[in-house]
Amino acid sequence: MELVSDGERRVSVDELNTTKLLAHAAQQAQQRKFDDIMIVDVDAHHYENENMGEILPFMENGVLKQLAMAGRGFGRRMLVPGQVGYQDMGGRVPRYPLRGSEKVPAGGQRDITLGLRWMDAMSVDYSCLFPTGMLNIGLHPQKEMEADLCWAYNRWLTEKVLPESGGRIFSMLTIPFQDPDEALRHVETFGECKGVTGFMVTTVRHNPVHDNCYMKVYRAMEERGLALSFHSGPNWGESVFKSCNRFISVHALGFTFYNILHLTNWVVNGMGERFPKLPVIWIEAGLAWVPFLMQRLDHEYMMRSSECPLLKKKPSDYMRDMYYSSQPMEIQDMKAMECTFRMMNAETQLLYSSDYPHWDFDLPSTISDLPFLSEKAKHNILGGNAARLFKLPPRNEKQKENLKRFGNLVTA
Amino acid sequence: MAECFVAKADELKEGERRIVIHGDHEIGVFRDKGELHAYSNYCLHQGGPACEGLIIAKVEEDLRPDKTSKGLIFNTDEMHFVCPWHGYEYDMKTGECASDRKLKLRRYEIKQKGDDLYVVV
Numbered sequence: 048m049e050l051v052s053d054g055e056r057r058v059s060v061d062e063l064n065t066t067k068l069l070a071h072a073a074q075q076a077q078q079r080k081f082d083d084i085m086i087v088d089v090d091a092h093h094y095e096n097e098n099m100g101e102i103l104p105f106m107e108n109g110v111l112k113q114l115a116m117a118g119r120g121f122g123r124r125m126l127v128p129g130q131v132g133y134q135d136m137g138g139r140v141p142r143y144p145l146r147g148s149e150k151v152p153a154g155g156q157r158d159i160t161l162g163l164r165w166m167d168a169m170s171v172d173y174s175c176l177f178p179t180g181m182l183n184i185g186l187h188p189q190k191e192m193e194a195d196l197c198w199a200y201n202r203w204l205t206e207k208v209l210p211e212s213g214g215r216i217f218s219m220l221t222i223p224f225q226d227p228d229e230a231l232r233h234v235e236t237f238g239e240c241k242g243v244t245g246f247m248v249t250t251v252r253h254n255p256v257h258d259n260c261y262m263k264v265y266r267a268m269e270e271r272g273l274a275l276s277f278h279s280g281p282n283w284g285e286s287v288f289k290s291c292n293r294f295i296s297v298h299a300l301g302f303t304f305y306n307i308l309h310l311t312n313w314v315v316n317g318m319g320e321r322f323p324k325l326p327v328i329w330i331e332a333g334l335a336w337v338p339f340l341m342q343r344l345d346h347e348y349m350m351r352s353s354e355c356p357l358l359k360k361k362p363s364d365y366m367r368d369m370y371y372s373s374q375p376m377e378i379q380d381m382k383a384m385e386c387t388f389r390m391m392n393a394e395t396q397l398l399y400s401s402d403y404p405h406w407d408f409d410l411p412s413t414i415s416d417l418p419f420l421s422e423k424a425k426h427n428i429l430g431g432n433a434a435r436l437f438k439l440p441p442r443n444e445k446q447k448e449n450l451k452r453f454g455n456l457v458t459a
Numbered sequence: 460m461a462e463c464f465v466a467k468a469d470e471l472k473e474g475e476r477r478i479v480i481h482g483d484h485e486i487g488v489f490r491d492k493g494e495l496h497a498y499s500n501y502c503l504h505q506g507g508p509a510c511e512g513l514i515i516a517k518v519e520e521d522l523r524p525d526k527t528s529k530g531l532i533f534n535t536d537e538m539h540f541v542c543p544w545h546g547y548e549y550d551m552k553t554g555e556c557a558s559d560r561k562l563k564l565r566r567y568e569i570k571q572k573g574d575d576l577y578v579v580v
Binding site: 050052053054058068070071072074075136137138139140141142406407408409410412413 | 474501505506507508512513514515516533535541543544545546548
């Protein structure tokens, strides 16, 4: 196989082999005895767009299904709004262009086989699987198409994919947030399915998360003991980002922008008071924005508390009640990182995530190698917090011992 | 100090590389513009296989004298090898990380004995 370099030069490369690519991750896992620590990756991905042939037949509405399926025969692939983006950095991250070349055994779900390969390399015991292209579903101009595509994806995922993972891959299912009635139906239908630990709102959208129309959706999740997560993303089409001329700018700002936007609405409108037992997780925006927003909101709240009368404590206190996925860890200034961990109560609120196979993934060593963390904090963040949150059992005796030691063992 | 066989000198052709493993050492050996370079294969970022990715020219921004930009261009005088995990770029001639020159991959000495190439570990 060949990759293009310098615009013209052709470079010969081998086919992709995830196990070989991540051989150094496996070395790290062995050196750090990760088998003894239960590691839960709360944000990993697959490319569901490569499975549309299996997904679309699950659509319910005959007319929408016809629209979706008919075009595929002549190459129309885009059913979810797409974006300009260069995640592969012009081939510098070759697992993007080479993805299709990786061989898997015949039969079975390719995405599960690949998922277990990288999990095993990193010594990840459980991972929460999210889509990739569908992270843009909130930009779909037709709310009924958003709902039907989410429905089809969630049926395929819960019926065909998750059951093949041997219980190691779970999901918080994408809900059609433009249609609250449909979102509620998703919670009622899929909330009890095996491998479903909650629901995910894609944050690249403009719906106000505090709107009255969503209260029944959040209540349904809370009643079922499920989690609500917000998964962020970039959007070069967003008006404010149209001035950006480089993908780095859109990517660095976009993920944090949407989480900051929706979390602000969530906190200011007292959602933490309305749904105190609903675990809320903010995903894939890194950590550096958290202390910024805590300080910013607390500062204004002290003067303008009359605008958020439901709050009984400072905005940062509500932020500390919620959970955050760890990736991408902005490990540039260790003192700043330590301060961030302290401010967000990382020991109990931070959840390790890899984001694999995306370009800026993090290995578990990004947590285990932090010099300022206690043993308890490392165990909690790598998997203990998630074990409590999602009621996940240990996979060996040593893990059980460690979960018990740090108060994270949940008996079914 | 051990000498670890890399390849026959004439088998490591221009633009090619070999990955050599000796104990705990993993070393990428490159031939670029006729010169041989050998660096640790462990990326300084998260430990990825730094020497196993794309080899690509440095990207520069072409500025006019009045500081307006003409756009981005490749500078093939400075070649980079790229860690395939996250895209960290390293200067082929120095092993320095292109985005922070203070970071530098360990460099290994290369010896040619007759027709054979060795790295010293």
